[in-house]
Amino acid sequence: MPRLAVAPHPRPEYTAPAMNRRPGPNATPFATRAHKPIHFPTVNPYRDAHESFGPELIAAEDAPRRKGAWAAEFGRITPLNLELGTGNGSWLATRAASAPAEDWIGLEIRYKRCVQTAEKVVKAGAGNARVVRYSWFELESLFEPGELAAIYIHHPDPWSSWSKAKHRLIKPEFVAAAARLVRAGGELRLKTDFLPHRDALLAALPAAPEWQLIGTSDDVRSSGAPWPDEIVTGYQAKFDGLGLPVYAAWLRRV
Numbered sequence: 001m002p003r004l005a006v007a008p009h010p011r012p013e014y015t016a017p018a019m020n021r022r023p024g025p026n027a028t029p030f031a032t033r034a035h036k037p038i039h040f041p042t043v044n045p046y047r048d049a050h051e052s053f054g055p056e057l058i059a060a061e062d063a064p065r066r067k068g069a070w071a072a073e074f075g076r077i078t079p080l081n082l083e084l085g086t087g088n089g090s091w092l093a094t095r096a097a098s099a100p101a102e103d104w105i106g107l108e109i110r111y112k113r114c115v116q117t118a119e120k121v122v123k124a125g126a127g128n129a130r131v132v133r134y135s136w137f138e139l140e141s142l143f144e145p146g147e148l149a150a151i152y153i154h155h156p157d158p159w160s161s162w163s164k165a166k167h168r169l170i171k172p173e174f175v176a177a178a179a180r181l182v183r184a185g186g187e188l189r190l191k192t193d194f195l196p197h198r199d200a201l202l203a204a205l206p207a208a209p210e211w212q213l214i215g216t217s218d219d220v221r222s223s224g225a226p227w228p229d230e231i232v233t234g235y236q237a238k239f240d241g242l243g244l245p246v247y248a249a250w251l252r253r254v
């Protein structure tokens, strides 16, 4: 029997997602990359969900206009704190709910994790928190120098093979950018299961005299965190459950 001729399905042009891509010197801003054109809207249901979620979740294309004006977003002038890579959002929601006098922003690149974080923020009743879908490599598109009181980094992706090490967050350029964005007296906290991240942060300090090391921990679970107000994150709980160490470093912006 002759085969039926099937008309080829019209394929929309495909644009690779910008996930984890390091911006090169000529890169277009994150807010205008991959997610703008609608290609396969049904492939990731969280893509639509993140756009229609509500004020707790800010899409990439809406975020840069808030640069220097985050106080207006929250309707008050108070310390503004930033978590990089919220994951499921448990830390951001808990921290924001426990510190209602301050404002909290979580940056996350994955649609699903943005939505999960926003759901946790709503459930916690944390009107002082927002999750923003944006890349942590482009913080200076979102914040003015000195606009932040603190940056919290919890278990950034390790990119453990040498060929992928270029994708790591903790590099001298990041440490210098963080010093510009965090005001004097502010802080930077890192928790990681991947010791090279903590080593890279400490190794960057001689070239970044704006940062002063306050304390470290080689195992937050057994030795305690350097800071007094410790909250376990989703990934941290996994490493705790496996009996593996979580390393920490606490810096003050002088």
Ligand SMILES: C[S@@+](CC[C@H](N)C(=O)[O-])C[C@H]1O[C@@H](n2cnc3c(N)ncnc32)[C@H](O)[C@@H]1O
Pocket: 019, 020, 021, 084, 085, 086, 087, 088, 107, 108, 109, 110, 113, 134, 135, 136, 137, 153, 154, 155, 156, 157, 233, 234, 235, 236
């Ligand atoms: C290993 S998970 C840790 C999640 C959470 N901080 C925790 O401790 O449970 C790293 C998170 O960073 C996010 N991430 C990776 N690259 C990112 C980027 N360039 N900008 C923002 N978030 C990113 C991932 O999507 C993921 O949710």
